Amino acid sequence: FVGVTGSAPAEAVWDANYVAVYHMNDNPDTSHIMDSTTNDYDGTKLSANNPLEADGDLGKKQTFSSDYIEMPAAASVANLSTFSIEAFARPNPLSANNYIYGESNTGLANPIYGFTMGYVTTGICYFQHRDDAGSFMNWSIATAYIADSLHYAVQERLSASTWEMYSDGLSVDTNTDAQGAVTINRVRLGAINTTYFSG
Numbered sequence: 001f002v003g004v005t006g007s008a009p010a011e012a013v014w015d016a017n018y019v020a021v022y023h024m025n026d027n028p029d030t031s032h033i034m035d036s037t038t039n040d041y042d043g044t045k046l047s048a049n050n051p052l053e054a055d056g057d058l059g060k061k062q063t064f065s066s067d068y069i070e071m072p073a074a075a076s077v078a079n080l081s082t083f084s085i086e087a088f089a090r091p092n093p094l095s096a097n098n099y100i101y102g103e104s105n106t107g108l109a110n111p112i113y114g115f116t117m118g119y120v121t122t123g124i125c126y127f128q129h130r131d132d133a134g135s136f137m138n139w140s141i142a143t144a145y146i147a148d149s150l151h152y153a154v155q156e157r158l159s160a161s162t163w164e165m166y167s168d169g170l171s172v173d174t175n176t177d178a179q180g181a182v183t184i185n186r187v188r189l190g191a192i193n194t195t196y197f198s199g
Contacts, residue, residue: 006034006042014038019083020075022189025060026053033062033069043069043189051190057151058088065198068191076103078113078184084157091117091199094148098199102192103184110134111182114192115156117146117199125165125172127156131180139163139175 004010005023014021014037021036022043028034030048035041045051046067054063062069077083087100096118103113114128119140126140145167146152155166163175190197 005036006040010036011038019077020071022069023059024053024056024062035071035075039074041072041075043071045069062190063199064190064196066196068196069189071187071189073185073187075187076113076184078103078111078182079179080158081161082159084155085115086153086155087115088151088153089117089197089199090149090151091146091197092149093198094118094122094146095198096122097195098197099192099195100154100190100197102186102188102195103182104186104193105183106186108132108183111184112192113182113184115154116192117152117154117197123147125154125167127163127165129177129179129182131182133180135180137175137177137179139177140165140173145172 005027018037020041022033024033031045033043050067051062051064053060085101089100091098098118099114099116101115105111110130111132112130116126119126123146124140129137153168157164164171165173
């Protein structure tokens with residue numbers, strides 16, 4: 001990236017097609033991270049050093065356990081016809097319900113978007129969508145491939161009514177289930193509601 005995260009040169013790297021980009025370093029203090037786009041959808045940690053910043057393979061990282069980073073609700077991808085969610089993550093330890101990204105509603109039980117490295121089956125990436133009416137889509141790649149303590153670049157993409165999941169740049173599965181209307185007011189990195197990512 002260019003310049004200091006949040007500076008005008010750094011934000012100029014990302015055009016209007018990017019809703020938010022996070023380099024995961026603490027900024028301006030140990031309770032926050034900054035969005036690198038001009039949207040300024042900066043994240044707020046559960047508390048200071050929760051999650052904890054550490055040295056990563058590429059710059060800094062956040063070490064998640066029973067915590068999360070809350071984003072503004074405006075950062076939601078809900079009801080968009082085209083979007084992608086991408087993360088560079090290392091599950092540690094490998095377990096079920098390892099949510100790297102989650103959207104939900106604090107007043108409604110149904111609406112969610114969830115992206116997890118392990119849900120029903122440990123080691124399988126899942127993407128979940130449940131609309132306001134309760135219609136649930138839960139799909140995954142066919143076989144387990146996520147291993148403990150290894151890094152993965154994972155991506156979920158919706159384009160032209162086709163959902164597609166990528167791992168390390170390779171398409172690993174597709175799905176054409178319809179997306180129902182969703183009302184979202186909570187967006188989190190490292191959790192969906194109170195179900196957390198560890199790594």
